[in-house]
Structure formats: C-alpha cells, structure tokens
Amino acid sequence: MARKKTNNDLPSFDQLIVPTVKAIQELGGSGSIEEINSKAYVIAEISDEILQISHGEDGTVSEVDYRLAWSRTYLKKFGLLENSSRGIWALSKADIDVTKLDHVEIVKTVRDQNKSTQSPKITASEKIEQEVTAEVDNTEEWKEKLLNVLYEITPAAFERLAQRILRESGFFQVEVTGKAGDGGIDGKGIVRVNGLLSFHVVFQCKRYKGSVTPSQIRDFRGAMQGRADKGLFITTGTFTREAIKEATRDGAPPIDLIDGETLCEKLKELRLGVETKLIESVEIRDDWFKGL
Secondary structure, three states: OOOOOOHHHOOOOHHHHHHHHHHHHHOOOEEEHHHHHHHHHHHOOOOHHHHOOEOOOOOOOEHHHHHHHHHHHHHHHHOOEEEOOOOEEEEOOOOOOHHHOOHHHHHHHHHHHHHOOOOOOOOHHHHHHHHHHHHHHHHHHHHHHHHHHHHHOOHHHHHHHHHHHHHHOOOEEEEEOOOOOOOOOOEEEEEEEOOOEEEEEEEEEEOOOOEEOHHHHHHHHHHHOOOOOEEEEEEOOEEOHHHHHHHOOOOOOOEEEEOHHHHHHHHHHHOOOOOOOOOOOOOOOHHHHHOO
8 A cells, every 4th residue: 555645755945946946947047936836846756646735734835835935035045046026036147057056055054144134032044934934925825815715606606707707818708508417618718819810718617625637637628529629627726747748738639727826816917806905115215315
C-alpha cells in the first residue's frame, strides 16, 4: 500500500530558491506568480499529491506556494529578484549563473542583513515571516473569502455567473444549457476574434474545492466533439498537472482552463461582485526638505 504524502515530504523554502530562479529564467526573465510556481513545480519535481497539501486548515493557498513566497522574498532581499505593483516578478540581472547559487548562503546573508534593522525582540526569520505572511494574505485573503461565497451559491447560480463572465468578456449568444445526460456541457457561446473569425465554444462549470482530473477533461472533450471549436472548463477548485497536459494535448480539440484563482481575478477585473477601493497614503519625505 502506497504511503500517503505528508508535510515531511515537502521541500523547504530554501530548497525552492534555486528552482525559483531557474523557473524565471525559463520564462524569459520575468513572470507572474502563477507562471513561476508552475515552472518551479516541474523543476523541483513536486508531485500532484504534494501540491494538494494546503497551508492551514482552510487556506486556499497550498503549502508549496506558501514556501515559494518565502523563496521569492529571500531572493528579493538578496538582490536577485524585483517585483512590480502588477504582481510580476523579474530577475534583477540577466546573467545569473544558477550553478553558482548557494541557497544556504542566500538565507544566511538575508538574515544577517535583517539583524541590523530589526527590533531586539524580533528575529530575522520572524521579520521575514511577517513580510511573507503579509504578501500571501494580501493576495489570498480576498480570494479565499470570494471562493467561500461561490461555494455557497447553487449550481444553477454558478452557471449563470459563468454566462455573465463570458458575456462581459465579449462572447455573444451565450446560453446555459446544462441538463442531465448532456455529457457535462453546461452552456455554449460564440466568441469573435478581430471581428472576422468566430468560434463556437462550450463550457462546463465545476463548483467544488477539489482538483479536476485528466479523466474529467477527457469526458468533457468527448461531449464537445462535433459541437464546438473550443471548450472552456471553469472551476472554483484546481486542475492537476496531468489534467492541464490533457487539456492541451496535441491532436485533440483544445480546452481552456479557468481555476479558482483565475476565476477570482477575472471577477475582480470585470467588477462582478468585487469592488476595489484605493486608499490614499500620504508620506512626508524629511530628506527632501533637508536637501533644500
């Protein structure tokens, strides 16, 4: 009987430092957190089973992603990474030789740097943990709250939400058609590209916390055969790595995937049930006045 994976099988954040740099290099020197993490999973050879371990009991972020946030923070403080307000992380220089990177040295250097600026009551690692926790909370807290709301609505309401998202995104003739025996197809619509080409799209909605498997992708593809040019699979959960591969398999009708995190970002972008409030922050620059 196979042994169930536990937290002891998880790579530590310092072990993920070099894979993080390699991931960004493979992405051309920059990438979103989702892009970087997906590459790092493969480079660090992290199994789907390990990726399913969550950080905390009810957290929407996985333990691996939480530790990758630590890795990015250490790399930023070490001077190898920088990030923009749009959530894009980039290498601070293009000629980084990963063969010469020592994660032990990076961790030690960053902690030594923090010793000179921290409160005597706070250790270097505790200070960094506060920063990592703030980063994860800022990006995940509202998404967790939103997903919890989506878990509570009815399947029919979730299908109507998917219909609204597609309409707001430029689809037309969007209909909810979900019914028993329809192979999992919940709706259909048409998307027009540059006002010239039109594609018929069918979509399926899965409102749950689990991960969509390759077999579910195959079943959906079978149902869409001869009925649409493309498929769209929308879930509040996640997709296993094998499911993602199956969705983009060569020679098979393409299926685009929207997981819970992407769904939250799209609702925020379209301002559907999500409002973003900007709070003005005023800071006084003493050094500017002293330089007069």
